[in-house]
Every structure is written in C-alpha cells, then in structure tokens.
Amino acid sequence: MLQKYKLPFLLFVLLFMGAGFNAFASAGVGTDIFEKALEGVEKFWNFTGFANAHFTNFIMIAVGLFFIFLAIRYDYEPLLLIPIGIGILIGNIPFPPGNKIGLYEEGSVLNYLYFGVQQGIYPPLIFLGIGAMTDFSSLISNPKLMILGAAAQVGIFATFWGASILGFAPAESGAIAIIGGADGPTAIFLSSKLAPHLMGAIAIAAYSYMALVPVIQPPIMRLLIPMEERKIKMKPPRAVSKLEKILFPIVGLLLTTFISPSALPLLGMLFFGNLLKESGVTERLADTARNSLINIVTILLGVTVGASTQAVRIVMDPNTGEMINKGFLSPDSMKIFALGAISFVVATAGGLIFARIMNLFLKGDKKINPLIGAAGVSAVPDSARVVQAEGLKCDPTNHLLMHAMAPNVSGVIGSAVAAGIMLAFLM
C-alpha cells in the first residue's frame, strides 16, 4: 500500500516545500534564509579538503599509500613505513590554514607531537632502545670488523661533498650527507640541528632507502665481489665473557664521546641502553627501553615525520615578505632523494671495497668474507640480513649473519660519531 503511493507522496512533499519557499520569497523573508543557507554551504565547502586540494597533495597521498603497500605486501621495514605512510596521508589532507590543525601550526596537537622531532628528543630515546636490544658480542669477539663500520661512512662524506657541489649551504649539505649513514634517528637528529627546513625530505629519504636495503645492496655486492670471495667461510666468533660485555658500553661511551662530544645524546643513550641490558641487574629497565619505550617513540616519530611532508605550506619569506610555498615537493627535495640514493650506493661500495683491501693483509682462516663490508651501513639489522641471504645464495652452508652484525652495529656507532663531527664543524 505504502509502496504504491510512494512517488505521488514524494512529489507532493516537493511541491509543498517549493510553495513554502515561494511564499517566503514573496514575503521577503525567504531570500535571507536562502542566502544564509547558501553561505553556510559555501563556508562548509571552503573548509573541506576538496576545496583546498592542490595536485601535489594527491602526489604525496599516492606516496604515502605506496609506503603502506611496500610495508604490507613486501614486509619492508613495516614498523617504520606504516607510521610514516599514514603520517604522509595525515600531513597531506588539505585544510584551510589558521585553525590549529596542521603540523606546522602552533598549538595544534600534531605540532606538540612534532616538538620531539624538532628538538631532537625522539632520536636519542630510539637509540636507548636500540642499545638495550643490541648484542655487541660479535663485535667484541672480532673487533677489527669495526673498521668496516668506519669504511662505510664514506657515503656520508661523499654526499657532503656532492651536496656542496649541487649548491646546498654547508649546514644543509651536512644534514643531507647523514642519509649515507643509513640511520634514520641520526638523520633526524642532525637535520633538526643543522637544517630543520629539510628535515622532512631527509628523514623520508633516509627511511625509504633503509627500507629498500634488500633491493639496493645485492646488485652492488654481486658487482664488486667475485664469486670465489663470496664463498669465504669465516671462523666462528669466540665466546665473549660477561665482563667484556659490561666493559664495552662503558669504554665505548667514554672513548667515542671524548672524541666526538656533539654525538653525546645519541652515543650516551646507545651505550646506556646496552649497559642496562648487559649489567644483568636492570632487566626491568632494559625491558622497558627495548619494548614499550622504543615502540611509543617509533609511533610518534614515524607519524610526525610522515606528516611533516606537507605538499603545500604557504609561509612568508623573511627576506622579501612575499608568501611562498615551502612545501615538501620542491626541487631541493628531489635533489635530496637523488643524493640519498647515491650516498647509499657509495656507502655500500665503500664497505665492500675496504673488506677486500683488509683481506690483502689477512692470512689463512683469518680472512673475512667481503660481503660483510656491506653491513657497515648501519641499517640494523636489515643489511646484516641481506649479507646472510647473499652468502647463502653462493654457499648454502655459509652463515654470515653473526659476522655481519659486527660491522652493522659498528656502523651505528660510526654514523653517530660522523654526525657529531658534522655538528662540531658546522654548528
């Protein structure tokens, strides 16, 4: 019954409403309401993301979705790429400025969370967690592998040189160069001090290349290391005593920070975390540092760094007073991405070539498998895993993971020392 009269009923309602509006219009009252309604709709429309969208926003949203896809589909650093990917989406939803919404607007929630990135608070906390979860015993058992961690830092200094050629200011070049260290927290820490305006691009480049370690490194390994050398079996590492494990963070902290005090927040926290783990009497603190704390900080760091990649950011030029776009998609960002890729390749090649050079001086069973040189580019533990996978491809009985962990963790120390040196020279 109701279905039968549905259409006539709707027509009647529409006619009734139309007549009502006509009556209002003839009385002169309706125009006002109608205009007000239109005004409200227009205001709402101007507030939506559709009205404020720029095509660059959509490019960045596509980048964010790509990050999420890489993390879920290929398992590339999901703990980083998921927060960063979603952060890119959050940062690139267009909105009208001045409503305390955006990351760069003072007083907004995102701005408060971003404070930890801007002031370099999160990276040392991440280092505390890394220290509490890292076992340095492979490094202590064969300390000469630590040199590979230093050799791979050539990527940092080569990029510094390259960035200077491309016209970046020295401080900016220093911040960009640290991408070669393949260490996200160090890159954020240094760029927050030397070039805060480039931090988004630097962090995204560093984390993207870290996630792409399994794609970037193997071809360079195959190119630079002959098959014969890739099959070299290394002596199993000796057992390390508890005393040595306890001494390592204390001696390491004192030595490295005396040489490079600017890296104190990073190295101090790294070795502190490791002492919590190795002392054996602070298990509760070590547990918090390597689980809850690092997880919380990773979430905050990932989302805010991702959100800092706002494609459109109109700010006043302090020199000319003009309003300019300081958004993420700029020629400078593209240059940073290109430099980051080159620095990664140079760092990997540096570690591999140096490992081959070391072999010239080592005899018999003391020879090292040059593949482990690639792990000198921190990126813990991904690059060590790549070395293990490549080693197994050449000889299924050759397990290089433990050996590769030594240059890998020394790469973390090396890149933090390099960051300290950059700060000392350029601050």
Place this chain on the structure above:
Amino acid sequence: MNLLAISSETWTITILGWLIVFAALLFLVGIFLLIPKIIKLATKRALHKKTRHVGSVPAEDEMMLTGEMNAAISMALYLYFDEIHDDESNIITIKEVKRRYSPWSSKLYGMNNMNFPR
C-alpha cells in the same frame, strides 16, 4: 661543474671528518683487542695461584672457547641433568581415603530408610 670551486671548508670536512671517524673506531678496535688480553692475563694469574700444587696452567688455546663449543657444553649439561632421576621412595601405595562422619552424608538418615507405606 668546477670541482675546484668547492670551498676549502668542504674539502676539510670531507677528508678530516672521515679520518676522524676512522681514528675513533680504530681507537676502539685497539682497546678491544687489548681488553681480552688483559682479562686472559688476570685469569692466567688467578689459575696459576690455584693450580700451583695441582698441576700445570691450561694452554692459551684451551682457555679460548668458541660459541660452538659453549653450545656443545651447554647441550651436554642439559642432556645430563635431564637424564638424572629424582630420588624416589620406591614405595608404591594407594592412598587411603578417609571419610569423616557427617549427619549430612549419613546413610542411616537416607531417603531409602524412611518407612514409607508401600
């Protein structure tokens, strides 16, 4: 692109910076090559004192254990302790079950004992 146009500061940071990183890590390498030797020396001295009237101090190679050897020793100990039985009394008995008297469970007052007319 004129490479010579790069400032001397850039060259300094590039070369000196890398050398400092190398020096820092070489320094650490030196220290950590030295520490096991010092520990070994101290252990040797302590063993020497203990074994003065027992026998000779073990050779240096015997004092160095690889992770594999540690794993083998741990496995052997684990299997050994796993094999050992607990001390048992060897008396096999069935536990006596005692029920304390309670009017609630008394058979004297059961429903079957009621003199219902049949």
